[in-house]
Amino acid sequence: MPRLPNAVDFWRGIALISIFANHIPGLFYDRFTHRAVSISDSAELFVFLAGWSLRYVLGGPERPTPISQIIFRLGGRAVTLYAAHMMIVMIAIATLAAMSELFENPLLLEWHNAAAVFYRPVETHIGIALLSHQLGYFDILPLYVALMLTAPLLAIIDRYVPSLLLPASLGLYFVSLVVPLTIPAWPVEGQWYFNPLCWQLIFVLGLLMSRDTGIGGWVRRHIVAIRWAALPIVLLAMVFVLTGGTWIDPTKMPSPKLLFINGKTFATPIRVIQFLALVAVMSVVYPYIARAVPNFVKYPSMLGRNSLEVFCAASLLSLWSQIIRYAWPGGIVLDTLILAMGIFLMGLVAWLTEWRDRVVRKS
Amino acid sequence: MARQSRAQKLRRLAAIALLAVGVPLGTAAQLPPVNETAPAAPQAEGAKPENSLPPISRDCQIGSAQIVSQTPLPNVERALRERQRIVIMVVGASPVALRNSASSGHYEVVEKLLEETFKGLDVSIVHRGVSAELVRDASERIKNEVALISPDLVLWQVGTADAMARMPVDEFEQTLTETLVWLRGHGVDVALIGLHYIKALTKDPQYQEIRTVLKRVSGALGIMRISRYEAGETITRLRSEQGRPLTGTRLTDAAYECSAEYLSRAIASGLFLRAKDTKSPRPKK
Numbered sequence: 001m002p003r004l005p006n007a008v009d010f011w012r013g014i015a016l017i018s019i020f021a022n023h024i025p026g027l028f029y030d031r032f033t034h035r036a037v038s039i040s041d042s043a044e045l046f047v048f049l050a051g052w053s054l055r056y057v058l059g060g061p062e063r064p065t066p067i068s069q070i071i072f073r074l075g076g077r078a079v080t081l082y083a084a085h086m087m088i089v090m091i092a093i094a095t096l097a098a099m100s101e102l103f104e105n106p107l108l109l110e111w112h113n114a115a116a117v118f119y120r121p122v123e124t125h126i127g128i129a130l131l132s133h134q135l136g137y138f139d140i141l142p143l144y145v146a147l148m149l150t151a152p153l154l155a156i157i158d159r160y161v162p163s164l165l166l167p168a169s170l171g172l173y174f175v176s177l178v179v180p181l182t183i184p185a186w187p188v189e190g191q192w193y194f195n196p197l198c199w200q201l202i203f204v205l206g207l208l209m210s211r212d213t214g215i216g217g218w219v220r221r222h223i224v225a226i227r228w229a230a231l232p233i234v235l236l237a238m239v240f241v242l243t244g245g246t247w248i249d250p251t252k253m254p255s256p257k258l259l260f261i262n263g264k265t266f267a268t269p270i271r272v273i274q275f276l277a278l279v280a281v282m283s284v285v286y287p288y289i290a291r292a293v294p295n296f297v298k299y300p301s302m303l304g305r306n307s308l309e310v311f312c313a314a315s316l317l318s319l320w321s322q323i324i325r326y327a328w329p330g331g332i333v334l335d336t337l338i339l340a341m342g343i344f345l346m347g348l349v350a351w352l353t354e355w356r357d358r359v360v361r362k363s
Numbered sequence: 364m365a366r367q368s369r370a371q372k373l374r375r376l377a378a379i380a381l382l383a384v385g386v387p388l389g390t391a392a393q394l395p396p397v398n399e400t401a402p403a404a405p406q407a408e409g410a411k412p413e414n415s416l417p418p419i420s421r422d423c424q425i426g427s428a429q430i431v432s433q434t435p436l437p438n439v440e441r442a443l444r445e446r447q448r449i450v451i452m453v454v455g456a457s458p459v460a461l462r463n464s465a466s467s468g469h470y471e472v473v474e475k476l477l478e479e480t481f482k483g484l485d486v487s488i489v490h491r492g493v494s495a496e497l498v499r500d501a502s503e504r505i506k507n508e509v510a511l512i513s514p515d516l517v518l519w520q521v522g523t524a525d526a527m528a529r530m531p532v533d534e535f536e537q538t539l540t541e542t543l544v545w546l547r548g549h550g551v552d553v554a555l556i557g558l559h560y561i562k563a564l565t566k567d568p569q570y571q572e573i574r575t576v577l578k579r580v581s582g583a584l585g586i587m588r589i590s591r592y593e594a595g596e597t598i599t600r601l602r603s604e605q606g607r608p609l610t611g612t613r614l615t616d617a618a619y620e621c622s623a624e625y626l627s628r629a630i631a632s633g634l635f636l637r638a639k640d641t642k643s644p645r646p647k648k
Contacts, residue, residue: 025497025528104563106615107523113494119616136494180511189490245503250510251549257510262503322528329529329569 002354005294005301007286012049013300016310018042020342023137023318026325028335037238039245039262040275043140043194044202048279049304050144051206058155061213067159071152078148081308082131085141088312089128092135092319093117099323112136112319116188123187132186134193138315143194146183147203150196154204166215169204172197177258177266191265198267205276219280227284230277237274299347306350313349317342419628423598423621430594431629434587436552439630442515448485449477452512453492454505455520455556470518472623473630480631489514495524498535502542509551517546518626520556526564526573536576543584554587554629556622559615560595587629591622 003009018033019042035041057073059065065073093114100108109118112135116124127133131142157165175181176197183192209216219226240247245262253260262270290297303310321338328334442449453470474486491508493501498521505517525535546553557577564570574592581588595618602609609617 025495025524026530105561107527107559107561107564110523110615111495111527115494136496188492190492193493250507253510261507261510263507325529326527 002302002305002357005290005297007283007290008049008052009301009304010286010290010297011045011282011300012304012307013302013310014304015042015045015049016303016307016314016346017300017343019046019140019311020314020318020346021339023315024321024325024338027321027338028332029339034278035241037241038234038274038278039237039241040271040278041264043264044267044271044275045279046140047143047147047199047202048206048209048275050147051203051208052210054151054154054203054207055210058158058207064159067156070155074148074151074155078145078151081141081145081148084308084312085131085138085145086128088141088315089135089138091316092138095316095319095323103327108323111322112138113188120187127186127188130186132184133188134185136193137318139193141311142192143196143199146196147200150200154207158207162214165204166208169201173201174259177268178256180256180258180266182265193265195265195267198265202267202272202275205272209279223280223283226280230280233274233277234281237277302350302354303346306353309353310346310350313346314342317345419624420621422617423594423624430590430597430625432581432586432588432590433629433632434585436516436554436587436630438550438552439515443481443484447483448487449516450512450514451486451488451516451518452508452514453488453490453518453520454501454508455492455496455518469619469623472620473518473627476624476627477631492520495527497524497528497530498522498538498542499530502538505542506545509546509549514551516552516554516630518554518556522558522573522577526558526567526570529569532569532572532576535573536580539576540580540584543580543586547584552587554589554626555581556589556626557591559618560592560599561615562599589622589626589629591618594618594621594625 018035021027021029021033022035022042024030030036033042057065057070092112096108096111096114097118100106109115113133114135116133117128124133131145134142154165157168176195181197182195183197185191208214209219211217212220248261250257250261258266258268260270261268264271286297321342324338325334330337439449451470451473470488470490474488477486478484489512491504491512493504496504501519501521505519508514509517521539522535543553555577558570558574561570577588578590580586595614598617598621599609599614
């Protein structure tokens, strides 16, 4: 029996739907996702909730999971994520190759950073295996793999010196912004689109906020005041985005500039602060939605419960949708069809995953 | 030589493997440090700079076709004069690597040619390409990268992603114009690298409209533009006439290689003209 709908699964399901829509450039419905009115987007929410879910692996203060078991589970999870990433990347590459042949358009081979795969296959296949070469829009799972590989270290710190976890995470975050530090890409020069050295902060914050103790407990005790303080930040960010975000000239910012500008790669402070404010404000919403439309929350919650499978499906569906939009430009009607079909197929994948689990358990 | 090259590759692979297990060795937006060696003293007067440019390769010779809109590059020229160092930022589609080559990409052709042509000049190319990035997303990111990298010149491959994503053309034109004006206002020269010539897209209205917009905007703002489409079209015709037809990836690859040649020559030509006037470091003989 799958777990009942809850806020974490619900919001993760919403994030998955948003990621699907956001990964189809030009889709009409993209403007209705929360990034249209927010500095941060679904990526922050997804990583934050991944950190939140880490709590279930680590166990509570009464029944902490043994460290060896934590390392085994997180290591296994990292391998699963890696395998899932490799599978969807290979399908994406095959898709681009097939469509390039079908439409006699070699530009499709160059889409989404795939060019090097076809033009320099030897080095690039090594790069894909090492996660140093990432396709465009297929770059969140490598971040997730990196976070999961370091999660055992986080778990050990959290178990034995819990007060060190946030300062250590913040320290790495700020050093990465000030130096700045990142993970380089190879063989195509560049850097990881999601810098794990910075995004780890959002992951750690997710874990800490999930708890009733420490900073998570403090936030829970003062949530009403925090929400009031967060509301102006959310509204200000909304105005900032709606007016084109032109208030800040990054070249006029003092050094180190990454502390002051809005950058997704480095998850800069402006994004993190706005994201936390958004979480604080929106945390009040779920109970009302669940009470008002209990049947509605079931679907996103089902997606959220099976997030890896659904994420993989969403990544491929968004790529296929892009190709459909390229081949048969159809305006809002086609976009509506794509969105509806995409959400349905994501649900089908989630349902099949749970059905398979039920069958396995019965047998 | 081959052993050395293999050793270099092994070292590079070892470094990548270390990075993959989480050792953060790299630094971002990290330009190589400014060349600490003293810049070479200007050579004696009287050289003929144009003679220093190597002849354009046979496969990229396309007769009288107008491929480059030659425009001045005042910020690059100033960087050359004051620092003998040019920082070039590459944005847009991913820098495609040369086929069957150990080189890391076509833009290195630009770097090599400029450094060989101008004695003592240090050219740093910083890759900040995000493949399939729309102009609306690139616009914001370019501003951040300019703040972090302080480039003198931006090479921007633009338009393909918007055409493929079927983005509204007027929105594309507006955002492109705003970004180019912003870059100019912040002391950054730009060279736009236009769309590829793809036979299947010769009748694609969206693709052709984007191409027209690039032409119009670069012309109106006086921005350097490499007409990769016209280059590809001419190369295709000439190769067919020579009985060596080019299709598919061979054509796009040839267009990349030739664009790199045209681009580096366009930059060098602009600097030659200025170099004569301002007595900045001169090209090698």
